[in-house]
Amino acid sequence: MSPAPPTLRSPSRRTRFRAGAMGTALAVTASLAAALPATPVMAEPVAYEDYCAPSGCHDILPPGQNGNATLVEILGHQVFGTRPEHSSSQLDMYDDLVHHYDGLTEEGLDDFFQDASYGVDDAEVDREYQPREDVTIVRDAAHGIPHITGTTRDGTMFGAGYAAGEDRLFLMDVLRRVGRGELTSFAGGAEGNRGLEQDLWSTAPYTEEDKQTQIERVASEGGERGEQALTDVDAYLEGVNAYIDEADSGRYFPGEYVLTGHKDAITNSGEIEPFTTTDVVGIAAMVGGIFGGGGGGEIQAAIVLANFQDRYGAEEGMELWHAWRMENDPEATVSVDGEFPYAQTPDDPIGRAVPDPGSVEPYDIVHDEYGSAAPDAASQASTTETRDAPEADAPTVEELPEDQRAELEKMAEEGDLSAAEGIFDDGVLPEGFLDPRGMSNALLVSGEHTESGNPVAVMGPQTGYFSPQLLMLQELQGPGISARGASFAGVSFYVQMGRGVDYAWSATSAGQDITDTFAVDLCETDGSEPTTGSRSYVDSAGDCVDFEALSVSNDWTPTIADGTEEGGYTLTSLRSEYGLVNSFATVDGEPVAFTELRSTYMREVDSIIGFQKFNDPDLITSAETFTEAAYDIAYAFNWHYVDDQDIAFINSGDNPVRTEGTDPNMPIDAYSDAGWSGWDPVTNGADHHPQSDHPQQINPDYIVNWNNKPAQGYTSGWSTGSVHRNDLLDGRVSGLIEDGHRFTTASLTGTMMEAGVADLRAEQVVPLLLEVIDTAEVDDPELAEEVESLRTWVDSGALRREPQRDAGSYEHADAIRVLDAWWPILVRSQFEPGLGEGLYEELTRAVQTDESPSGSIGGGEPGSVNQGQPHRGSAFQYGWWSYVHKDLRTVLDQEVDGTLGDRVYCGEGDLGDCRTVLLDSLAEAAATPAEEVYPGDEHCSAGDQLCADTVIHQSVGGIDMWPIAWQNRPTYQLVYEFSGGR
Template identity: 50%
Template sequence: MRRRTGRPRLVTAAAAFALAAGLLAPLPQATAAGPAAPPTAQAVDGDLCRGQCSDILPPGQNGNATLAEILAHQLLGTRPGHSSDQLSRYDSLVGGYSGLTDARMSEFFNDASFGVPENQIESVISPRPDVTITRDKKTGVPHIKGATRYGTEFGAGYAAGQDRLWMMDLFRHIGRGDLTPFAGGALANQGLEQQFWPQAPYTEADYQAQIEHIRTTEGERGRQAMEDAQAYIDGINAYRVQSKNGRYFPGEYVLTGHIDSITNAGEIKPFTLSDLIAIASVVGGQFGGGGGGEVQSALSLLAAQRKYGVAEGTRVWESFRQREDPETVLTVHDGTAFPYAGKPGDPRGAALPDAGSVTPEQLVHDRTGSAVTKGPRAAAKDPVRAPARLAPAQGMYDDGVLDPAALNPRRGMSNALLVSGQHTAGGSPIAVFGPQTGYFAPQLMMLQELQGPGISARGVSFAGVGMYVQMGRGKDYAWSATSALQDMTDTYAVELCAPDGSDPAKDAVHYRYRGECVPMEKMERRNAWRPSVADSTAAGSYRMQVWRTRYGMVTHRATVGGKPVAYTSLRTTYRHEADSIIGFQMLNDPSYVTDARSFQQAAHKIGYAFNWFYADSRTAAYFNSGDNPVRAANVDPALPVRAEQQYEWQDFDPAANTAAYTPFAEHPNSIGQDYYISWNNRQAEGYAAAGFGFGAVHRGDLLDDRVAALVAAGGVTRASLTRAMAEAAVTDLRGEQLLPELLAVLRSQPLTDPQLSTAVQRLEEWRAAGSQRKETSPGSRRYTHPDAVRLMDAWWPLLVAAEFKPGLGDELYAAFAANLAVDESPSAAHGPTGAHGGSAFQFGWWGFVDKDLRQVLGREVQGPLARTYCGDGALTACRDALLATLKQAAARTPGQVYPGDAECAAGQQWCADAIIHRALGGITHPAVHWQNRPTYQQVVEFPSHRAAP
């Protein structure tokens, strides 16, 4: 059965034909807004990148579509201009990287020079007399030039409205937890509000307090930041009003019932400063958080202790926890240590739950209607697709509602490769780096250039919080980030109590705080929805409820030593979602960032957990940002801790959620190292991993091995570093890093079974060819070694279970698997971005398998597992287990390995891996080749630097 990919999510076929027949009148299309100005040259003279800065952001800059454009897309397959013109070049690098040269860079990336040459100007508008927005013909990126600071920021907001008005509206509602009343009751919409709102269930007073905190405590920069943010909001609102009056607003407003297509009656609600905080809470919570998960961590520790006894069980658990595995890949690899969040020598204050007592806190109440179909597959055709997907039969309440406790909070995916100038052909550092924010239509980020008083930058910003460029280039430097994931979130066990002094129930809503029995604060969101043209689900409603304490939000309830407790989650950036605006302001200020050290100081002002990378013509550098709390002595950050004052963060003030944070020097940082890589791996020696999965084999090895080889050879170029990234992007981590040990075990004795011999030969041929998941030729949709890829996809989960489950037992194996997914291969729907999400191999058992097999083979292992599991340590028994599972895998048909979904028929291997942009509106895009690569990516080499003032 042939299935089309890239089908629209928001407009049903019946609705489209009804609209086309005139039941709803299509709106007139407008190509520009505001008073037009004649095209004028916008190129910036003396651009110090001299044509050696490039970038790419698929699918395209334009993320808005009128109703007429949505209908034309639905019926005719057309797309608005600049909505998809970066996708094919992004996709084509898969087939073209091997022949890439510096001269061919423009075939795969945009020119990221400042300004627009006169012959490349597509349009120029001036929404105010003090700002012009120039768009180039090739990409439609807005180049915003302001004569005043206010005009510059107003122009940024106006351009954001032009390119992302509908998406910004979605995300402010996601942050506020009321997406379903706005966009409909589809499962994915409910999943989004259930995923994000409980992390930051703010009241309007909470939003205003955060705004005032920045304005009053950050001095002149804080005051300026809030003025910039207001100007940005003013620009968005100006476009909002003009597009509504001119009837060229996004067509989704008609399809969701907010505006009448005939009378134009209805409203696009004004944006406010507090909307920026709501959007920032979504962005920061998704990509800049770190830590948490201590309850599940404690459950796996208890399972290990039940299996082996307290002492041996703890040793086994620590070996799987891998806080500081000596074999893991590091970003700072020169031996400099940055001790943080390690295992204490004399742990105290831990609050482990009693066996069987943990229950997740219920989020959803009072459900009515029939909007939800059980099972995560029901989200396949919903209008708004969730960034995370759940594995079948996991993470669902009995009524089919998404359980937010089961959503994986860890998000990484971004990567960076930098080489210092002493190893490059041109003598200047080279960087290939970018964030991976998932594949959406339109993209979560948007490109822009900002030139105005105190601002000079080009790059990307998350739509809705784009008053500054968040990752990109400045006058003579470039910067980017990857999610760092260090431990900034802790779980506290608050003792429950009753105001009358009686014994509290497990569901009590009072708790002890510093000796007093105080009430929890109930945070509620009541959401109702109705059927609309865009959403065929029935009308319904439900209520979300979160209990808030001074130690954060309640996530679970349990007993500890027989006493009822509530487990709460507290992160340092809670109530401080927008504080990082100061750091971004500095990064955009050419008078502040003049070298690597000033860059590091700017990055230090960013409270979220990110790895920041920098390159100018002289230096490559790195800094790890984040509000890392200073914990009480001997508190173990990997486990829940008692909510008592002696175990709180140092200087903890619950009213504002502030504490003492580790100083600049204690954050991993480096200037001038021979090279840097990051793919969400550990940062440096002593900097303990915040979760499971940072062991001997990590996705970062795919970059580290290649970049180290380039540096050893010398003469690195932009093209050669990009080729290293692109090759790693299509390489199967298991094939490159694990197959050697697996094959060594299998070949330890002669193979006599013809079927197994053939299977092993196919795997060996694939390994010798590079273990890639790559087409035979561009557009063939067939991998060069399809049988070997299918074997590995089928074999891996079977071999892991056969290797570890007999020794660990069912309970402990399941507990460890709950901490760390066994496999995140490209076609796995449970990975960091779900099926068709591009990113893969972030979390998995590759490090466990590697160490265990080397132990079986008698090879050297640093930081070994506490026990040897495969075959109970016997090579022959291990080999038998691997062969038995390989035979099972070989017998599985393509349809069984790739069962098919809403996008792909069963057995379609290439399609199962393919990247498909999740529609956040009415425009969709065709599937493209899988690659494990940043969404936005820069390739930069500055040949010169500003002269000293």
């Protein structure tokens, strides 16, 4: 947070600290606001009764609300280990739950979550101020959350923008630059920055005219709500830009602007560019693409099919492909009752366009590289040494001794910024930032099974771990709006997940198929013979036209933050009516381009109306009105709702209506009858499935979701079968209900947390592995000891958890090491002999084999133990658990509903041979030293298992965070129970 405008209540313990000789130089800390005359009249708050139950409404969003740090705060952090106030106040609370969820009580929730009631008690007010006369912002002393109350709607929106600038300005700037494909020009040419902007520009490139068209469409097609949404955005941006102007003139803007070369530390020359409505579109496209996308991958699916048919023949190969695809496995865990058919493979497919073997050539969007971007340029490693981040008890700058504050003052006066050199050498956001994320979960229990008789909910989205967080907390009160919760920085004009007057809601990524791949014929405009090198295609009118080149040029030079040597390139995506070019290939010998078309492309801001409705207390009055509003969200999400009477689930997304015979799993011949019904190539509009076709349910006994298949018939991704991460939740909640347990917010939170430290492989699959092994005695004493170690761990709950905080190791550390080493070896040993090396490798490209806490997604052999430790937290979403599970049950002659075809892979179906495969691979794993299983990185020594699993917040600025224990859990989490309603 930054120095405030005129305050109504000013904190007496705060002082102003400036670099003395610099006159109007940078303020030392964004939270050290001078108390200016309290002349404005306080805005009258909009009064709503709070219906939180006695157990309270709670939420948590680590590390902290304050995501801005001035230059001197960054220098203080780097030199003396200081922390800006409220930058990390929620991190230890979040982490402590892992160690103390056993026997959790409702009173104890306050130790791990903050109060999410409306308003702030007078005794808890830290600052109260008015950025303009029609809005008041109150920040609480404990965490600095902005509670924004407007006497006008524009005032509320202005306040939301102003508070966003105070708490996330530099992050917002980073996100809009990613949306423009200009991250390297803004933040530096680090390889991580290059990879990130290339990923985004290949999936959501837009011209400024494209973005403006989308904005205008919301107003023209959205009626009064669409017009109101644009008015809200304009007022929000006025607030953001007002803060920029004040912070710039007052010189208390985020210090990263100096470190990246956009502002001068001494003269204050340079500019912080104002935000525009097209920036909102860019950020929305990035957020929606990461968390609300789905589908695609048809080219790899076609390659896998071709490999199956090459190995087993056309008929059996097709049958086996369907079995491994598991688009509608009968054993898959689901979240709602009933069948909701969508995106299923047709009995008589038409318009398939399968690439010729070996012909696919991915299109590279990078051109004209020079300097450090050139292909032959040496890779530049980080020049900074990783140091331990100061922990929660670190002082703020104003709490430093006088001599240390004087030293910081001198550094600022002289422009000595060496202490912050290289903070972005590895990139401002991590490699793989745009990978699909899936750690969001939700647990809702109906009042029939709770102690109070009111429903309870524990839920939240996973958005990764960053410092500052991509999300920010706020409360918005004004005409037509009443909500508190989390919003993405830069698009926080509405609360996107949180609570209303007497209801709460959250989302999980759904990932259903809203993206298809089309094969378009290549041509030459001069009539000559086309090749895969041609850059023209046949459009829907039958004309040969050039692909539209969407280009952005980036150049960079070394800065204090990123020392990457001078370089640059041009990024060019090729766009057709049928989407963006992914690759070139031949189909039946003819040259084509494969393009990907997402139903939300060119319609990135259509969802704004749904979010607006979520915040409207006059509209959301029941589970039914909520589900109707959720249908207006175009992105692929699962929405969860709770009030004092009801729980509800609905899946959202612009699900295109595909014409009869269209196979969503395969590339589509663009000129066939297959495709999207009612599709408009100009606007990318199409017919979408009605709300009734989306999985939904109100008031079952319970609802749990962990990015799993929402309902039977609703086609899901690869390997969504008998074992899924959601089983960790479903088994616990359903088991407790069967035992007659009456849930409270505390007991449901404990259930969530236990599942969040469980190893899915150990809980669900290792018992079957042991069952095969137990068919005979293990002769090798050392191997028998390893088997018993695994059994003991599984019998104790299969948890990856220290016996107590700071124990320094897991309770079953060796069994965990063995399983981490064993799984990728096991999968290859079990399946590669039967599949053959080529088919096995192609299948691992379609779905990775493992996702352990210290592993990562993609790269090399997916799921292998030597992929590095990204410290991302999320685990066990993607893997071959169902394949291993079904194959072993088949070997054991157990009933399997939905086998892997007519073939058995482990030991070719012979139980004894399968047992040998398991023991041989286990012996290899047991002999693998910890230094190889956990090879170490800049944070951890090789072999340090506990450190390898830790979650580390990626710094998107100059303030680092300390590592926390591994936990498979939402970033932002809500714990809610309402005892009444309107």
